[in-house]
Amino acid sequence: MLRINDLVKRYGAHKALAGASLCVRPGEIHGLAGLNGSGKTTLLNILFGAIKGGFEGEITLDGRPYAPRSPKEAMARGVGMIHQELSLFNGLTVAENITLTRESGHPLAKRLVGRDFCLERPKDDRARARRALTRLGLSIDPDVPAAGLSLGARQFVEIAREIDKTDLRLLLLDEPTAALSEGDARRLLEVLREFARAGVMVVYVSHRLDEMAALCDAVTALRDGEVAARFSGGCSPEDLAGVMAGKGYSRIRRKTGFASENAEPALEFADFEADAPGERLTGVNLRVGRGEIVGLAGLSGHGKLALAKGAMGLCPVRGELRLFGEPVPAGRPHEMLRRGACLLPEDRRTMGLLPGHSVVENMVLPAAWNTGRFLRRFPGAGLSFLRRRECEAFAEGLIERLGIKCAGPRQRVDQLSGGNQQKVAIARAMALSPRVLFACEPTRGVDIAAKERILALLLSINEERGTSVVMASSELEELSRVCDRTLAAHQGRLAGTLQSGLSERDFALGFARIIEKAAA
Amino acid sequence: MRFDARGLRLDAHIPQLFIIAFLVLLAGAALRLDSPVGLMLGDSLVRLGMNGVLALSLVPMLNVGAGLNFGLPVAISAGLLGMCLAVNCRLRGLPGFFAAIFFACVAGVVLGWLYGRILNRVKGREEIAAAFVGFSFISIMNFFWATAPFSNPAMLWPIGGKGMRPAIGLRGYFAGVLNSLGSFTLFGVTVPTGLLVFFGLLCLGVYLFFRTSLGRAMIATGESEPFARMAGIRVERMRLLGVILSTVIGAVGICVYAQSYGFIELYDAPLMMAFPAASAVLAGGCLGGRALVRHVVLGTYLFQTTYVLSGPVANGLMVPEAAEIIRMLVSNGIILYALIYEGTRRRKHAA
Numbered sequence: 001m002l003r004i005n006d007l008v009k010r011y012g013a014h015k016a017l018a019g020a021s022l023c024v025r026p027g028e029i030h031g032l033a034g035l036n037g038s039g040k041t042t043l044l045n046i047l048f049g050a051i052k053g054g055f056e057g058e059i060t061l062d063g064r065p066y067a068p069r070s071p072k073e074a075m076a077r078g079v080g081m082i083h084q085e086l087s088l089f090n091g092l093t094v095a096e097n098i099t100l101t102r103e104s105g106h107p108l109a110k111r112l113v114g115r116d117f118c119l120e121r122p123k124d125d126r127a128r129a130r131r132a133l134t135r136l137g138l139s140i141d142p143d144v145p146a147a148g149l150s151l152g153a154r155q156f157v158e159i160a161r162e163i164d165k166t167d168l169r170l171l172l173l174d175e176p177t178a179a180l181s182e183g184d185a186r187r188l189l190e191v192l193r194e195f196a197r198a199g200v201m202v203v204y205v206s207h208r209l210d211e212m213a214a215l216c217d218a219v220t221a222l223r224d225g226e227v228a229a230r231f232s233g234g235c236s237p238e239d240l241a242g243v244m245a246g247k248g249y250s251r252i253r254r255k256t257g258f259a260s261e262n263a264e265p266a267l268e269f270a271d272f273e274a275d276a277p278g279e280r281l282t283g284v285n286l287r288v289g290r291g292e293i294v295g296l297a298g299l300s301g302h303g304k305l306a307l308a309k310g311a312m313g314l315c316p317v318r319g320e321l322r323l324f325g326e327p328v329p330a331g332r333p334h335e336m337l338r339r340g341a342c343l344l345p346e347d348r349r350t351m352g353l354l355p356g357h358s359v360v361e362n363m364v365l366p367a368a369w370n371t372g373r374f375l376r377r378f379p380g381a382g383l384s385f386l387r388r389r390e391c392e393a394f395a396e397g398l399i400e401r402l403g404i405k406c407a408g409p410r411q412r413v414d415q416l417s418g419g420n421q422q423k424v425a426i427a428r429a430m431a432l433s434p435r436v437l438f439a440c441e442p443t444r445g446v447d448i449a450a451k452e453r454i455l456a457l458l459l460s461i462n463e464e465r466g467t468s469v470v471m472a473s474s475e476l477e478e479l480s481r482v483c484d485r486t487l488a489a490h491q492g493r494l495a496g497t498l499q500s501g502l503s504e505r506d507f508a509l510g511f512a513r514i515i516e517k518a519a520a
Numbered sequence: 521m522r523f524d525a526r527g528l529r530l531d532a533h534i535p536q537l538f539i540i541a542f543l544v545l546l547a548g549a550a551l552r553l554d555s556p557v558g559l560m561l562g563d564s565l566v567r568l569g570m571n572g573v574l575a576l577s578l579v580p581m582l583n584v585g586a587g588l589n590f591g592l593p594v595a596i597s598a599g600l601l602g603m604c605l606a607v608n609c610r611l612r613g614l615p616g617f618f619a620a621i622f623f624a625c626v627a628g629v630v631l632g633w634l635y636g637r638i639l640n641r642v643k644g645r646e647e648i649a650a651a652f653v654g655f656s657f658i659s660i661m662n663f664f665w666a667t668a669p670f671s672n673p674a675m676l677w678p679i680g681g682k683g684m685r686p687a688i689g690l691r692g693y694f695a696g697v698l699n700s701l702g703s704f705t706l707f708g709v710t711v712p713t714g715l716l717v718f719f720g721l722l723c724l725g726v727y728l729f730f731r732t733s734l735g736r737a738m739i740a741t742g743e744s745e746p747f748a749r750m751a752g753i754r755v756e757r758m759r760l761l762g763v764i765l766s767t768v769i770g771a772v773g774i775c776v777y778a779q780s781y782g783f784i785e786l787y788d789a790p791l792m793m794a795f796p797a798a799s800a801v802l803a804g805g806c807l808g809g810r811a812l813v814r815h816v817v818l819g820t821y822l823f824q825t826t827y828v829l830s831g832p833v834a835n836g837l838m839v840p841e842a843a844e845i846i847r848m849l850v851s852n853g854i855i856l857y858a859l860i861y862e863g864t865r866r867r868k869h870a871a
Contacts, residue, residue, distance in 0.1 A: 314750065334752035343750055351746040356810070365740060366751035368733050375733055382734035 001025055002047075002066075002170055002201055007057035009042055009225075016042040018225035019057070024170075024218075029192060029202040031216035033209065033240050035447040039225040040205045044172045047203070048081040049074040061170065078169030080162040082176050088146045088154055095122070095129035095142035098161045104128065132160040135194075137187050150278030152180050152300025159188060163195075170201045175445055177208060181299040181474040182508075183515075189215050207447050208475075209237035241448055252456045253481045254293065254500065263289035265325070266436050266468040267311070272319035274303075274310020280492045281306040284319070288436075288468050293458075295483030296472040297498070297511055304472040304489040305346055308438035311470075312336050312343045323436065337370040340435035344425055344442055346472075348418075352425040355414035359406055360395035362413050362424050367431035374431075398427040403453055419446035426457055437461065439471045443478060455482055480507035490518040535861045536805055539822045546829040553836035558708025560828050566699060567824035568817075569715035570780035572723075573773035574793065575800040575820045577766050579726055581646075582801070582811035583735075584762030585742030586639055591650035592794035594635050595770025597661045598627035603775055603784050604684070607693050608672045614701070617694040617779055624771035632767030636760040651794070658791055665786045688784040695782040715780065722769070727813045729765075738762055739810060799823060799852070 002024040009017040017039045024030040032040045045051045047059070049068030059066045061077060068074040071081075088097050104124035105115065112118070129142040138156050140149070146157060155176065162171060173192075177185040189211065192202055196217075206212050212219060218232040221243045229243040265287045272284040281303035288294050298304040310317040313333045321328050323339050333343075345351040353362055364386065368374045374391050375384040395409035402423040406416055413424055422442065429437060439458060443451040455478060461467050473479050479486045479498075486498040488511055496514035498507060550557055574592065581589045589595075602624025611619045635653060642649040665684040673681065675688045689695070701714025729735045741748040741758040748755050774793075778784050801811060804819020834842040 312750070333749055334754060337752035345750060350744065351750055354740055354743050354747055356743050357740075361736075365733075365736055369737050370752045383729075383732045385728075385731055386733070386736075 001060075001062060002203075003060045004043075005058045007043065007046065007055060007059070009039075009046060009051065009055045015225050017046075017055070020220075020222065020225065020227050022220045022227070022230075024201045024203060026199045026201055027196050028217045029196050029204055029215055031212040031219035032203060032205045032222060033212060033219055033243075034222035034228075035449055038222040040222055041174055042225075043222075044081065044174050044203065044205060047074070047170070047172055048079060050081075078165075078167045079172065080165055080168050080170070081172040081174070082158055082162055083174055088149075088157060090147035091145065093143050093145055094133075094140055094149070094157050095126045097146050097157055098129040098132055098142070098164050099125040100161070102164070128164055129160065132164045133157075135163060136160055136191055148278065150301035152184050153278070155180055156184070156188075159191070163191070168195075168200055170203070171195060172203050174205050175207065176204075177206060177211060181302075182476060183299045185211065207445065207451070209240045209448065210477075213237045213240060251481065252452055252459065254459060254483065263291060266290045266292070266323070267470070268320075268322040268325075269307075269311075270320040270322075272307075272310065272317065272321055274306040274315055274317045276306035276309040276315040279303045279306045281310070281489060281494075282492050284494060286487070286494070288470060290435075290468055291462065291466040292485075293462055293469040293471060293483045295479035295486035295498075296470065296489055297474075297476055297479055297486050298472075298489030299515075300474065302489045303492045305440050306492075307489075308343055308440050308470060308472060312341065312438060314343070334370065337366070337432065340433075342429045342432045342434035342437050344429050344437065344439040346440035346444060348421055348425050352428075353413050353421055355412070357413060358410045359399070359404070359413050359416070359424055360391050360409035363395050363398065363409075363427045363431055364391045366428055367433075371432060373433075394431065395427070398430065402427060402457065403450075419450035422446055422454060423450070423457075426454060430457075430461060433465065434461075434467055435465070436468045437470070439469060441473055442471065443473070443475065451478070458482065476508050476511055477504050480504050486511075488514045488518075490515050493518070535857060536803075536818060536822065538857070539803065539826065543822065543825055543829065546826065546833055549833045549837070550829055553833065555832045555836065556708075560832065562708075562710040562712075564821070564825040564828045565709075565716065566712050566780060567828060568821045569698070569712055569719045570777045571796065571800065571824055572719045572816065572820045573776045574770060574797045575804075576719075576722060576726060576813070576816045577770035577773050578797055578801050579730075579811045579813065579816060580738070580762040580765040580769070582806065583730065583742050584738045584759050585745070586759055586762060586766075587647040587650065588794075588798045588801070589650055589766050589770070590647055590794045590798065591635060591639075591654040591657070592770055592797060593654035593790040594631050594657050595628060595767040596774045596790040596793055597657060598631045598767060599624040599771035599774030599778075600661075600784060600786060600790070601627045602771060603690075603778055604668075604670060604675065604688075607675055607688065607690070607784070608670045610672060610693075612693050614694070614697050617697045617775065620694065620775050621772055624775055625768050628768035628771035629764055632764035633760065635767060636763030639763055640756050640759055654794060655791070658788060662787050684786050686785065686787050686789070688786070690779065690782050690784060694779050697779055698776065699780050712780075715776070718776065722772070723813045723817060726769070734761075742810070796823070 004020065004022050007017050007020045008015060020039065020043060022030070032043065034040050042051065046055055049070045066077060068077065068079070089100070092100070104121045105118035106121060109118035126142045133140055133142065136156055136159060140153060140157065146154065149157065159176065162168065177188060180188060192204070192215065196202055204212065204216060213235055218230070219235055219240065220227055221229045221240060231239065267288040269284045269286040273282045274280070279301050284307065296304040296307060306315070309315045311321055313331045313336055317330045323336070323341060328339070329335060364374050368386060374386050374394070376387055377384050392409050398404070399406065399409065404420050404423045406420060413421060416424065442458065443454050446454065458469060458471065459482060462469050471479070471483060480502060484500050487494045488496050488498065495518035498510050502510065547557065550560065577592070577595060578589050581587065602622070603620040605623040606616050606620035609619070638653060639646050639650065668684060670676065670684065675684055677683050677685055698714040698718050699712040703713050704711055730739060737748070737753045738758050738761065740751065741753055741755050745755050748758070800819040800823040801815055802819065803823045804815035804817070806812065806815035
């Protein structure tokens with residue numbers, strides 16, 4: 001039994017948690033809902049001993065007081081955590097990652113020289129890793145290095161690491177399905193239920209409310225560090241959304257018949273093939289019309305993200321690509337940018353942002369470099385200075401329009417929360433005034449309010465400027481609302497097309513049918 | 521109005537405050553010992569100017585993400601070549617000095633391009649690779665100096681008349697042309713105006729360069745290559761440019777150094793010259809991430825001044841031989857202290 005009473009965590013004057021209380025019984029899956037910055041991750045980090053500087057309030061775990069000062073202490077009490085940011089060692093194999101610090105050793109050697117110095121038995125480790133992976137329904141070879149795995153597969157390996165622990169009492173999950181496609185997510189939820197049946201307490205944080213409503217026995221909704229509502233025994237996603245967002249929450253939808261594939265082509269792929277790390281897409285024959293929004297759906301690792309990377313010249317490609325009728329040379333991102341194409345990458349921490357730069361610099365630098373916007377034009381393009389006032393005015397305008405929560409345009413971007421960082425990345429794309437926008441997982445890891453805002457923004461970029469958008473996403477629900485048509489990627493091929501105008505349920509069914517047919 | 525994310529924060533400069541406090545202590549001791557403080561202050565200004573350009577030359581490579589330029593000997597060789605050409609043509613005074621700089625820049629671009637190509641192949645291990653490039657390049661240049669067809673007898677071995685001397689006197693050519701340009705004496709301190717103005721102009725140039733769109737693209741490359749590539753910046757080209765820039769500034773730097781020192785030193789002399797320059801930048805507060813001109817100026821001055829002051833004070837207070845030991849202890853200890861301080865601070869920050 002986990003009991004939390006009146007938990008307060010201060011950062012300076014700011015209270016990340018302002019007196020939150022909750023209680024989790026053995027075998028219960030407890031959901032934590034809330035917008036970005038509502039204190040969910042802080043709560044989990046306190047429980048995992050990953051927060052320094054102490055907290056107020058009291059926690060008991062299985063009847064004994066619990067105040068871990070380090071993850072090591074937390075693990076000793078049987079607490080495990082799966083993080084939002086993936087934390088695998090790239091240089092180690094899958095099996096090594098799963099069994100790290102808990103490697104099997106020769107029993108005799110263990111007794112003689114102790115755990116730390118005894119010889120390891122990699123064979124046992126591999127078997128354990130395979131067992132954990134099989135429980136997740138995964139067929140990853142435990143001997144491959146973690147570096148080459150796709151994001152979804154990496155998430156599963158991380159989960160397998162926790163599953164491998166035998167003394168697990170409390171499992172904390174921070175957005176475990178954010179990087180997973182819906183099919184993968186279902187598989188994970190199944191595993192969590194199994195855990196709960198075995199008596200493990202599960203605390204589950206997610207932005208996917210339908211998932212939470214379906215999975216959790218009880219849900220606590222946080223708002224600004226306080227408990228806004230508690231649900232026990234069943235709640236609907238709408239209930240949760242209402243409580244989390246407070247008020248003024250609505251779901252946007254694309255106006256149908258706005259654009260069609262018969263419009264003049266913006267992008268033409270012919271026998272196109274892209275080989276992105278972790279996923280491949282081959283045999284693409286596709287026309288994207290001007291002003292059209294094309295969705296790419298698919299399970300993780302099946303190639304939906306490869307198209308954008310290949311088209312932008314960020315990974316090896318074969319075949320032909322035309323942008324507004326002109327052939328594009330492969331492997332030249334700057335050429336694509338100069339011709340009006342732009343990418344919103346799915347991995348915003350390593351690729352989408354300059355973490356040590358300010359919000360305004362993140363927004364304007366690529367536009368200044370590629371299009372000469374914001375530059376003073378003296379004495380040559382490369383040696384021009386920025387027009388600071390114009391940059392700041394632009395940044396302030398977008399901060400307001402996008403609702404970016406920050407101290408100002410000069411705040412460092414790595415101090416912002418995930419959703420706000422994504423908005424900064426979108427502002428960067430907007431500064432480039434793209435004619436073609438590739439958006440990869442644009443709403444990953446952001447809360448429902450920010451998600452609606454981001455989707456609305458994509459639509460407004462499209463409607464105001466006639467920008468063609470190619471949007472790859474794991475969430476069928478958002479694709480069905482925003483895209484003119486959606487292509488389903490399966491095993492590295494585009495397996496079929498879903499038209500717009502379907503209800504969300506029909507859309508999901510249609511997708512499942514396409515995948516089944518392709519697999520057969 | 522600050523535009524960039526990083527402002528001047530006092531708490532980020534505590535090691536520098538400590539070094540300054542130590543300097544004040546040293547200066548006080550020097551006064552008590554009746555050392556010629558005016559002379560030493562003038563000396564510290566000269567040392568700032570003559571070493572500052574070499575330290576400044578590390579900035580472009582640091583900013584583009586190629587690490588500390590331990591291959592500074594490559595740049596220095598380019599500068600030495602430039603000066604030898606100027607002396608060989610018997611060019612004297614300021615025109616001779618600027619001719620040397622011109623030749624040095626040309627050599628710097630060529631050598632920098634080759635050096636940059638090498639560094640682009642060893643991405644991630646630039647610093648150690650650069651050190652070895654520097655060391656092996658010295659040997660190549662030794663061979664060159666021993667056989668180069670220069671003809672001015674002032675540069676050649678007096679006996680035999682073939683091969684370069686290890687040290688070529690610049691008196692009569694351009695020794696001290698910058699130091700004496702517009703120099704004046706105030707309260708017993710001789711200010712090397714020309715030298716400081718020249719250094720100041722170079723600093724201003726580097727500062728302004730990194731505000732241009734090209735400079736900002738280089739900084740972006742240094743911070744995140746995936747971002748830079750996605751933003752249409754050609755990463756390899758930026759890195760090459762950064763290395764060339766560093767090499768050219770380093771080549772100019774050794775010309776400034778040599779005119780102040782009065783000699784061109786060939787053969788193994790450049791072997792260890794990268795280390796004081798790197799130490800100065802570190803002592804100035806550049807530890808990981810972006811290097812600023814502020815770090816260079818502050819670091820060089822602090823580093824060189826402790827060097828100047830600690831010798832006489834140690835001589836006065838202890839046995840004469842102590843001077844050199846104390847100097848090494850102080851100057852290297854400062855670096856270690858700055859590194860440890862920054863390391864601790866960053867660990868606290870991360871937690």
